[in-house]
Amino acid sequence: MRRYGPAVLMLLLGAAILRISLFSDLYLRYVQAGLRPYLIASGVLLGLLGALAAARARTAREGTVPADEDAHPDEDAHDHGHSHAAAPRFAWLLALPAAALLLFPPPALGSYSAAREDAQRAARGVGTFPALPAGDPVDLSVAAFSSRAVYDSGHSLKGRTVRLTGFVTHGDDGTWYVTRLLVSCCAADATTNKVQVRGADAPATDTWVTVTGTWHPKGRLGSSAAWPPVLNTQTVRQVEEPSDPYEMR
Structure with a gap:
């Protein structure tokens, strides 16, 4: 059975990658949507290589000539035969991460990841932003x-009703936030954006909500006092976690 170990590992990894990229949107928890074709290609390639390795192992097994029953292997050969006996058993442990990804894919990053990032941010330069679309409420990402x-000297948010969607995080002083993680390539480079919500009771941590309200100015533009921004809330509605939980740069 140990001769099939590499083949099984490649088949498991290929199946796990295809499960999250071809047959579902789970891959969006880890990487951007544009990387889906590469994941699918990798899963198919691993599957083909695994099948090829299994076929070669079977051919090699069928072609093995049984040892002469009257032959007596020398001591060196006997010792060599036992020197690697434990290796295949440990090698099978490599199958556990692949099986876990196949059967129990981890959830998207949430409040724990958001809490690990410091709220202190250096000023990136205050300036004007393009005008918002007409009509209220206007849907915006938490990052936008x-x-x-924090940085718009034209105060384009003033007097506008906005609608934000994200998951709930809590502060130490009873405040709560609608939060999203922003990624450039994959979940490993995620950074946090959050907006303090005022005027509504806090849902449970990691609950996904859509919040409607108006901007509450605070602090000097571009300063740490302006972060995190504040929303005077009109409505809070619980929603399902989106298939793509991250915002993209």
Whole structure:
């Protein structure tokens, strides 16, 4: 059975990658949507290599000539035969991560990841932003709202009703936030954007909500006092976690 170990590992990894990229949107928890074709190609390639390795192992097994029953292997050969006996058993442990990804894919990053990032941010330069679309409420990403609230010298958010969607995180002083993680390539480079919500009771941590309200100015533009921005809330509605939980740069 040990001769099939590499083949089984490649088949498991290929199946796990295809499960999250070809047959579901789970891959969006880890990488951007544009990387899906590469994941699918990798899963198919691993599957083909695994099948090829299994076929070669079977051919090699069928072609093995049984040892002469009257032959007596010398001591060196006997010792060599036992020197690697434990290796295949440990090698099978490599199958556990692949099986876990196949059967129990981990959830998207949430409040724990958001809490690990410091709220201190260096000023990135205050300036004007393009005008918001006509009509209220206007749907904005948490990142777009945060950038306009902290850095927009034109105050494009003033007097506008906005709608934000994200997951709930809590502060130490009873405050709560609608939060999203922003990624450039994959979940490993995620950074946090959050907006403090005022005027509504806090849902449970990691609950996904859509919040409607108006910007509450605070602090000097571009300063740490302006972060995190504040939303005077009109409505809070619980929603399902989106298939793509991250915002993209």
